[in-house]
Amino acid sequence: MAKWIEGNGQYKDVVVSTRIRIARNLDNYRFPHKMSVEESERLTQEILDVMKNIPSDVSYKFYKINALTLTDRIAYIEEHLISPGLIQKPDHSSFLLRDDEKATIMINEEDHLRIQVLLPGLNFEEGWNGINQIDDFLEGYLEYAYDDRFGYLTACPTNVGTGLRVSAMVHIPCLSMIGHVDDMIRGFNKIGLTVRGIYGEGTEAAGDLYQISNQVTLGEDEEEIIRKLKNVIYQIINKERYVRDDLLKKKRYEIEDKIFRSYGLLKYARKISSKEAMKHLSNVRLGKEMGIIKDMEFKQIESLMIEIQPGSIQRIFKRELDDNERDIMRAKHIREKI
């Protein structure tokens, strides 16, 4: 199970997770896309040397991308512990993962440093504090690329300024059922927010999960960005909850049927694709949210949503599996967990 899922977030009936990440670069190195392998190694070493000074009550493990199997790289992405961008240039990139897996320091993704804090439920305060702690610590030892007018400098102009991206992953099956999601996305885009699939930019929405995040990093301060996003997430929570109540009132049997059929299928299928499994896990999560499914915890359902992904399922069974084998082993794993 991904460790970051442990713990008590708020509004878990709608908000799966809160993620805050900042982009930072060092003054005396070229941006990653211009960097040689030697330069990236020097940068990595400098960061590792700094990390020796962290307080003794926390500890990080260090992973070089090119030392991981392809399966493991993908599994870390599926767990949301690293970004897809980090494995694009394996010889340049690495990451430090805190033991509780709630914080990752990525080295040489698009920027020299991408620091993320990932927490279950809605939890911007703890997330923001966590990020600040790591950021303040690193800034004490490293020379950040910073411009008085623009703020933090980044490889891509969309991150310049605060370098901050805050996001919440929401589960909105009922807004999706009534066909409200597309409208919602258009509305958010107009106010500088982005809606993405579960694995970030360019990925498809699966399991009625959507990542809502700020688009703008320049011209607004951090607290303002977080406050604005939080307000929007509260609106989503209220709307989704309203539609759930309404559907339960008007179509109780249909909803229960949908949920229990998915539960039964997951409990008995002998072969299942990740796409189909996500659909049914989404229904089961809705069942949990509505108090209809009682024998499963949110963290169990969310772990399964990760564990059924192609990389994770191969890591669980400790070998490479072709498509057909994956579908079989996925069904087996789900049966063992439900």
Place this chain on the structure above:
Amino acid sequence: MAKWIEGNGQYKDVVVSTRIRIARNLDNYRFPHKMSVEESERLTQEILDVMKNIPSDVSYKFYKINALTLTDRIAYIEEHLISPGLIQKPDHSSFLLRDDEKATIMINEEDHLRIQVLLPGLNFEEGWNGINQIDDFLEGYLEYAYDDRFGYLTACPTNVGTGLRVSAMVHIPCLSMIGHVDDMIRGFNKIGLTVRGIYGEGTEAAGDLYQISNQVTLGEDEEEIIRKLKNVIYQIINKERYVRDDLLKKKRYEIEDKIFRSYGLLKYARKISSKEAMKHLSNVRLGKEMGIIKDMEFKQIESLMIEIQPGSIQRIFKRELDDNERDIMRAKHIREKI
């Protein structure tokens, strides 16, 4: 549970039931479609008087169609205890049902008497003996319409001669899966056999169940008719078994998946149509036949196939249900039984 399902028939992996029925008419009455209510009552009374002489070790209950609720009439049809034809003219028709429900004497269906014996599995011998016993008994007291050249006279010429229809209900999901059923039906038609859905003439096949019966009643003696049908049923048994083995060898996971998904759906659905339920019960029966489903008996599955029908489900819950309620109560009943 329909009582006739109890008992050990042969070849239950393919043959659900064996049914033998004979059509008989009395000499001194007009055929039912020409009969007045008074005349039909006189005929019924004559038969009831005869029935007082039956040996004391068997007993029959008498039911007048117009004394039954519509729900009960339909439920008796769904249990295969009476034919759909019997309820067409409720004021004329009635039936005597033996306590073990394996024999019915229908009065004023298309003919004055339609006598059927219904047994689980493949069991032409016991069926034929059972029919003969009843027929011999009745013939000892009643004047049958009989012609030396044509044999027994019947209302419809397709029954003249022996008045005999023997049929077996076969479950052939694998022949159906490989698309072999239409060819099979065409072949059987050429040799004087008829293939029908589960509720006889004009009904649709459901749950991969087909009734195979003789078409010809004239010019062949009874033993010959039975022998011929039995041979064909043996062929079907062999073919279906062969395809099952083959599919299990080549597509084990796909077959197991199909079976267990159906099992899971039936175990958890909160709303289900009879058509969908039949499809999944057919898959579960296949699972039992293949040794994949171990915690259900054939008679349980077959009872469910009857109990989920519209009339039976209303009888179980002792009240009239609209379509929507039926789907809900059907799902509830299935969950309680699986």
